Amino acid sequence: MSFSPKLLVLVGVLVASMVFLMARTVGGAKEDQLYYLEVDEFLVKPTDNPVRLAGFVVDGSIGKDPAGLAVNFQIRGESGARVIPVYFDSRTAGGRVPDTFVDGSQVVVSGQMGKDGVFQAKQLLAKCPSKYEAADPAGMPSRPGA
Amino acid sequence: MPALGQAALLVSLIVTVWVLFAAGLGALTRSPGLVRSASRGLVASAVLVSLSTGVLLFAMLTDRFEIRYVADYSSREQPLIYKLSALWGGQDGSLLLWCFLLAVFSAIVVFSSRRAPQDLMPWVYATLAGILTFFITITAFVANPFRTFAAMEIPANGQGLNPLLQNPWMVVHPPTLYFGYVGAAIPVAFAVAALLAGRLDNAWVRATRRWALFTFGFLTIGIWLGAYWAYLELGWGGFWAWDPVENASFLPWLTLTAYLHSVIIQERKGVFRVWSFVLIILTQLLVVYGTFITRSGIIQSVHAFQRSNIGYWFMLFMGTGAVFALALLIRRLPQLRAKAPLDSFWSREGTFLFANIVLVGLTLMIFILTMWPVFSQVLTGQQVTKEPIEFTQATRPFFLLLLFLMGTGPVIGWKTKTGAELGRAFLVPAAAGIVCAAACLAAGAREPWSLAYFAVSAFVIAAVLQQAWLDVAERRRTTGEGLFPAFFRQVATHKRQYGGFLVHIGVAVMAIGIAGSSAYKKDVTFEALAPGEAVELDGYRITYEGFDIVNRPDYDAAVIRLGVQRPGSDSVEHVRPQRRVYKRSEQPTTEVAILPTLLPRGLGQLGRVGEDFYVIAVNLDVASGRGTFEVIVHPLINFLWLGGLLVGLGCVVSGWPPRREEREWIGEPAPAAA
Numbered sequence: 106m107s108f109s110p111k112l113l114v115l116v117g118v119l120v121a122s123m124v125f126l127m128a129r130t131v132g133g134a135k136e137d138q139l140y141y142l143e144v145d146e147f148l149v150k151p152t153d154n155p156v157r158l159a160g161f162v163v164d165g166s167i168g169k170d171p172a173g174l175a176v177n178f179q180i181r182g183e184s185g186a187r188v189i190p191v192y193f194d195s196r197t198a199g200g201r202v203p204d205t206f207v208d209g210s211q212v213v214v215s216g217q218m219g220k221d222g223v224f225q226a227k228q229l230l231a232k233c234p235s236k237y238e239a240a241d242p243a244g245m246p247s248r249p250g251a
Numbered sequence: 252m253p254a255l256g257q258a259a260l261l262v263s264l265i266v267t268v269w270v271l272f273a274a275g276l277g278a279l280t281r282s283p284g285l286v287r288s289a290s291r292g293l294v295a296s297a298v299l300v301s302l303s304t305g306v307l308l309f310a311m312l313t314d315r316f317e318i319r320y321v322a323d324y325s326s327r328e329q330p331l332i333y334k335l336s337a338l339w340g341g342q343d344g345s346l347l348l349w350c351f352l353l354a355v356f357s358a359i360v361v362f363s364s365r366r367a368p369q370d371l372m373p374w375v376y377a378t379l380a381g382i383l384t385f386f387i388t389i390t391a392f393v394a395n396p397f398r399t400f401a402a403m404e405i406p407a408n409g410q411g412l413n414p415l416l417q418n419p420w421m422v423v424h425p426p427t428l429y430f431g432y433v434g435a436a437i438p439v440a441f442a443v444a445a446l447l448a449g450r451l452d453n454a455w456v457r458a459t460r461r462w463a464l465f466t467f468g469f470l471t472i473g474i475w476l477g478a479y480w481a482y483l484e485l486g487w488g489g490f491w492a493w494d495p496v497e498n499a500s501f502l503p504w505l506t507l508t509a510y511l512h513s514v515i516i517q518e519r520k521g522v523f524r525v526w527s528f529v530l531i532i533l534t535q536l537l538v539v540y541g542t543f544i545t546r547s548g549i550i551q552s553v554h555a556f557q558r559s560n561i562g563y564w565f566m567l568f569m570g571t572g573a574v575f576a577l578a579l580l581i582r583r584l585p586q587l588r589a590k591a592p593l594d595s596f597w598s599r600e601g602t603f604l605f606a607n608i609v610l611v612g613l614t615l616m617i618f619i620l621t622m623w624p625v626f627s628q629v630l631t632g633q634q635v636t637k638e639p640i641e642f643t644q645a646t647r648p649f650f651l652l653l654l655f656l657m658g659t660g661p662v663i664g665w666k667t668k669t670g671a672e673l674g675r676a677f678l679v680p681a682a683a684g685i686v687c688a689a690a691c692l693a694a695g696a697r698e699p700w701s702l703a704y705f706a707v708s709a710f711v712i713a714a715v716l717q718q719a720w721l722d723v724a725e726r727r728r729t730t731g732e733g734l735f736p737a738f739f740r741q742v743a744t745h746k747r748q749y750g751g752f753l754v755h756i757g758v759a760v761m762a763i764g765i766a767g768s769s770a771y772k773k774d775v776t777f778e779a780l781a782p783g784e785a786v787e788l789d790g791y792r793i794t795y796e797g798f799d800i801v802n803r804p805d806y807d808a809a810v811i812r813l814g815v816q817r818p819g820s821d822s823v824e825h826v827r828p829q830r831r832v833y834k835r836s837e838q839p840t841t842e843v844a845i846l847p848t849l850l851p852r853g854l855g856q857l858g859r860v861g862e863d864f865y866v867i868a869v870n871l872d873v874a875s876g877r878g879t880f881e882v883i884v885h886p887l888i889n890f891l892w893l894g895g896l897l898v899g900l901g902c903v904v905s906g907w908p909p910r911r912e913e914r915e916w917i918g919e920p921a922p923a924a925a
Contacts, residue, residue: 115596116608123612123649130637130645131623141624141634157636172778172879173870196776200487201869201881204839 139215144189145182155217158224162231163188164208176202177223180212192219193226206231253318253397256306260347260397263299263354264387266292270380278373278448289376290361296383297358304351307344307396311337317405320344320396326411326835328804336422337412342546342561343396345425350386352433357383360437368454374444382436385568393561414806414833414840420480428473428500432538434466435503438510439535442528446579451586456514456527461906463511463531464750468902470504475895486841486867488774488883490891493642495550498621499541502614506534509610516603519665523600524587525580526607532576537614539569550624597673599665606656609649616646651703654762657755658711661718676717683713694858696771704766711759715752742904750905757897764861764891773884776869779877789884790818791864796825798871798878806833808842811868811878815846819856828868828880843867847889861889 140152144160160180166188167178175194181187191214195201198216206212206229214226270292277285307320311334316322324337324344339345357379364372390396400406415421438459445455477500478490491497510530516523543565544550595601619626620637627635662676687709688702696702719738722745727737742749773789780786785794794814801808808831814823826844833840846864851857863885870879 109595112596112601112604115605119605119608119652120612123616126645126648127616127619130620130641131627138627138633138635139638141636171872171877174776174778174879196778201776201867204486204841 143182144180145184145187147189148182148187151218153218155215155227157213157215158189158191159211159213160189161185162206162208162210162212167206167208169202173202176206176229180214189224190222191224191226193229195229198227198229200228202229203231252306252310252315253399256303256310257391257395257397259299259303259306260350260387260391263296263303263350264384264391266296266299267380267383267387270296271377271384274373274377274380278377286373286376289373289380290364293354293357293361293376293379296387297354300347300350300354300387304338304347307347308335308338311335314409316407316409317399317402318396319398319400322400322406322409324409324412326409329409329411330417330805332419332422333412333417336416336425339425339429340412340416341396343390343394345429346386346390346394346561347396348426349429349433350383350390352429353379353383353386353436356433356437360440367458368450370448370450371441371444371455371458374447375440378440378443379436382440389561389564393564411805411833411835414831414836414838415484418480418484420476420483424473424476424480427469427476431466431468431470431473432503432541434462434469435507435531435534435538437462438466438531442531443576443579446528446576446583449583449586451524451583453514453518456517460514463507463514464902464906467504467507467511468899468906470500470507471895471902472899474500474504475892475899479892479895482888483843483845484840486843488772488865488867488881488885493617493620493637493639495621496541496545498617499537499544502618503534503537503541505610505614505617506530506537509607510534512603512606516600520600523603523607525584528580528587530607530611532572532580533614536569536573536576539565539572543569544621550621597663598667599660599663602656602660602663606653606660609653609656613646613649613653616649617642620645647700650762651700651707654704654707654711654759657758658707658714661752661755662714664718679717680710680714684710698770701766701770704762708759708762708766712756715755719749719752743910746907746909747905750901750903750907753901753904754898755901757894757899757901759894760890760897761894764887764889764894767861767887768885768891771886774881776879776881778879779872780880782876786882788882791882791884792816793866793880793882794823795878795880797876800873805835806831808832809868809871809873811844811871811880813844813866813880815864817846817848817852817864818859819852826864826866828866830868830871841867841869849889858886861887861893863888 139155139157141157141159144158147156147158158180160182163179163181163185167176169176174196175192177190177192179188179190181189193202193214193216211232213228213230214224215228216224216226219225270289273285273292274289276282277289307318309315310318310321311325312331314321314325314327316325320341320343321337324340325334329337337344339348357376360367360375360379367375438455441455441459445451474497477497481487481492482490507530510527513523513526513530517527543562546562546565596605620642623637624634627633658680662680663673664676668676684706688706691702691705696705719741723734723738723741726732726741727734730737730740732740775788777786777793780795782795782797785792787793792815796812796814798812799810801810808829810827810829813826813828815826816823824846826846828844829842831840831842832838844866848856848859848862848864851860863883865883865885867881867883868878869881872878
């Protein structure tokens with residue numbers, strides 16, 4: 106198929122704008138990137154930058170405030186040798202404490218390490234600890250697609 | 252009994268391998284006997300796979316816990332409907348369901364083959380048998396749902412289905428989506444057959460037009476059901492989060508949409524033929540990619556599907572399929588080149604070309620962002636994940652452009668128009684968009700993206716309605732019919748076009764719901780309210796009246812009693828959100844309560860049409876009776892649900908079988924879809 110030059114320019118502009126927006130989304134400054142780390146990786150190379158941290162809730166470590174809106178707990182990696190204390194308050198952060206957040210849950214917390222050595226989570230995602238296949242996306246950011 | 256299910260599966264595998272061989276050889280040697288044998292083989296394998304599926308279903312309904320899969324996903328006290336849906340509650344049963352649907356669809360293709368282009372059929376059978384062989388092999392050997400416990404280990408009761416999946420919407424969501432996923436295989440088989448047989452005209456497109464619509468309809472409704480389930484059951488107040496698993500279902504939808512438009516141009520103008528082949532093959536690859544994503548665990552998803560190595564089998568299948576299809580396409584490329592030039596954006600082909608580019612571009616963008624954890628790991632050694640808001644920001648200008656094109660297509664029409672004619676045609680729709688934006692501004696809407704989406708949606712709806720109005724007026728001039736008879740006859744004789752119109756209106760209505768609820772959602776958590784306490788949000792007055800404890804065989808629940816007064820209303824309505832704990836799994840779940848506003852209560856309340864008042868019981872301290880509730884006001888959200896239904900209805904209209912006198916046309920050039 107042959108295109109007229111005018112049409113080619115239009116197509117070019119469209120494709121270029123898509124490439125531009127993609128580049129802006131995946132590129133960006135290094136410190137703006139949200140790295141995804143396992144707990145054990147983080148313990149080897151700690152950082153103060155915001156990260157997503159994946160691990161498991163240490164059994165018996167969950168403490169909730171009376172309203173059930175804030176939790177402190179510890180997460181461990183696969184080995185479970187060392188743990189990181191985490192604090193999540195749904196009043197200031199996004200979302201809620203998900204129903205699937207219980208002892209042993211697989212969790213992903215986004216946030217950064219505080220000066221006091223407690224990881225301040227802005228987001229808390231949890232999967233069921235059991236073999237159930239579909240987990241609860243509760244606690245996901247609550248402003249999806251427009 | 253499990254042995255019977257497994258045996259039927261194995262025999263069906265032998266049969267499909269025979270079909271693959273017989274159909275391929277039959278096509279090459281032009282031997283009708285072999286082809287007939289292949290077609291019978293496809294029907295036989297449908298019977299066998301159905302038997303196998305029936306065995307698993309029967310085992311599910313009769314609590315045969317010696318089968319591991321049954322023990323994993325069902326339990327004695329599980330309600331009957333969830334024993335049924337447990338069939339597709341897990342990976343192994345889902346794959347068996349997939350085989351079942353594909354085998355049955357293939358048999359339908361055989362039975363309806365008399366009207367299909369005969370020179371394609373051997374290759375169609377071969378392709379379907381190839382895909383079927385892959386799926387049955389995986390089900391029989393890698394993810395077998397008929398594995399049993401040793402006699403000593405048979406549990407007395409099963410684990411039970413995940414409580415989150417014990418929801419009526421979750422009963423229908425997976426099979427609906429599978430109908431779409433599996434249905435895509437039929438047009439793909441015809442496309443591959445056309446390339447293999449070298450019959451590159453429109454025959455394969457016409458033969459599968461209804462299959463493609465069927466697939467599109469089920470895919471749309473399947474995704475819609477998933478969003479609705481998430482909204483109702485998960486209690487996070489959202490419906491879409493750009494999660495990898497969600498994206499995996501959306502990507503084939505995008506390419507299939509492009510395909511459906513591409514073939515319209517192909518049939519009318521003989522161009523876009525390469526696009527059609529590429530798009531339908533891409534759709535099939537993305538369906539397989541979706542299974543790969545969900546099962547391989549390669550990307551972190553909140554949908555914690557059981558991880559297994561079948562993901563890599565799917566990758567292998569996808570890779571082989573892609574290479575094979577690409578080689579075929581390259582071989583035929585010289586014969587597929589279009590000669591007609593394309594000069595103007597302001598032509599039907601021009602807008603459709605743009606729509607295709609935007610759809611494929613969006614597919615690529617969402618694909619790259621979804622896979623970014625993998626790509627960034629390869630590129631930088633660090634895994635970087637992309638947040639939902641980044642997906643939204645990157646894609647929303649192009650979804651807006653796409654929406655705009657949905658209005659320009661119907662306005663431009665097939666005939667070449669002069670500049671002045673175009674200006675007149677665009678006058679009313681453009682005015683509708685501007686008036687809509689102004690009205691929303693006056694009503695207090697300020698978020699720029701939502702205003703743009705409202706305006707363009709109004710433009711699309713007005714454009715479609717204007718075109719329908721003009722068509723009907725034209726018809727009345729020539730036939731002298733009344734308004735309604737003219738409208739219904741116009742629709743009846745142009746089902747394809749008017750089904751498409753309805754789909755466009757449906758998508759525009761959905762866009763209003765998505766843009767409105769995302770931009771103007773109000774979300775407040777009221778902490779530790781004592782019984783009798785009252786609070787307010789956005790004009791709603793909420794009184795916490797107390798709670799009741801309810802014990803059921805499978806769960807215990809705290810049922811919260813809330814009295815709600817709608818804005819400007821004195822009457823109190825009651826909603827009852829719950830917190831449940833399922834006994835078998837000790838899993839707490841939240842049952843949200845929703846109070847929708849479907850009709851306005853006076854002009855001042857017009858902005859509340861389609862609004863949901865949505866309450867989540869976050870926490871309840873049984874001792875003190877204090878409850879914590881998250882209250883969300885979702886403006887316009889019901890437009891999203893309504894729009895999805897319109898899209899589904901549009902597919903039905905568009906694919907409705909022609910009347911007898913029109914059937915003559917099948918096999919001839921398709922009737923005009925102006």
